[in-house]
Amino acid sequence: MAAHTRTGSCHCGRIRFEVDLDADAPTGKCNCSICSKLRHWGAAVKPDAFRLLSDEADLTDYQFGAHHVHWPFCRICGTHVFSRGEIPGFGAFVSVSVACLDDLTPEHKAALPVRFANGRDDDWGHPPAVTGHL
Numbered sequence: 001m002a003a004h005t006r007t008g009s010c011h012c013g014r015i016r017f018e019v020d021l022d023a024d025a026p027t028g029k030c031n032c033s034i035c036s037k038l039r040h041w042g043a044a045v046k047p048d049a050f051r052l053l054s055d056e057a058d059l060t061d062y063q064f065g066a067h068h069v070h071w072p073f074c075r076i077c078g079t080h081v082f083s084r085g086e087i088p089g090f091g092a093f094v095s096v097s098v099a100c101l102d103d104l105t106p107e108h109k110a111a112l113p114v115r116f117a118n119g120r121d122d123d124w125g126h127p128p129a130v131t132g133h134l
């Protein structure tokens with residue numbers, strides 16, 4: 001399947017990135033503690049498919065728990081544009097915020113396949129019983 005280079009940004013525009021996404025790659029939503037708070041809607045790629053176009057210094061980092069994953073956000077506007085890290089058994093990844101992709105139409109975003117994960121119960125391979133709030 002063909003990968004397309006997409007661009008994304010935070011609300012104020014300070015943070016900008018490019019990501020190579022397969023057209024029909026699944027996106028993910030999860031009910032873990034941070035994904036549910038942020039309503040993070042992610043598209044995960046290998047790190048070499050992601051390019052931060054702006055200055056790392058404009059990101060404020062956030063980590064919690066086992067510190068496998070970074071949840072950086074724009075230091076100006078607070079938008080979470082991606083998460084990144086390395087999870088044992090899964091490998092290194094960047095999960096870009098689908099909501100922050102600038103060149104997908106609302107129709108395209110709405111048609112993206114979504115895979116739900118029950119992260120709250122550490123059951124990442126299955127969807128939670130309730131997903132409508134995610």
Ligand SMILES: [Zn+2]
Nearest residue numbers: 010012074077
């Ligand atoms: Zn910003």
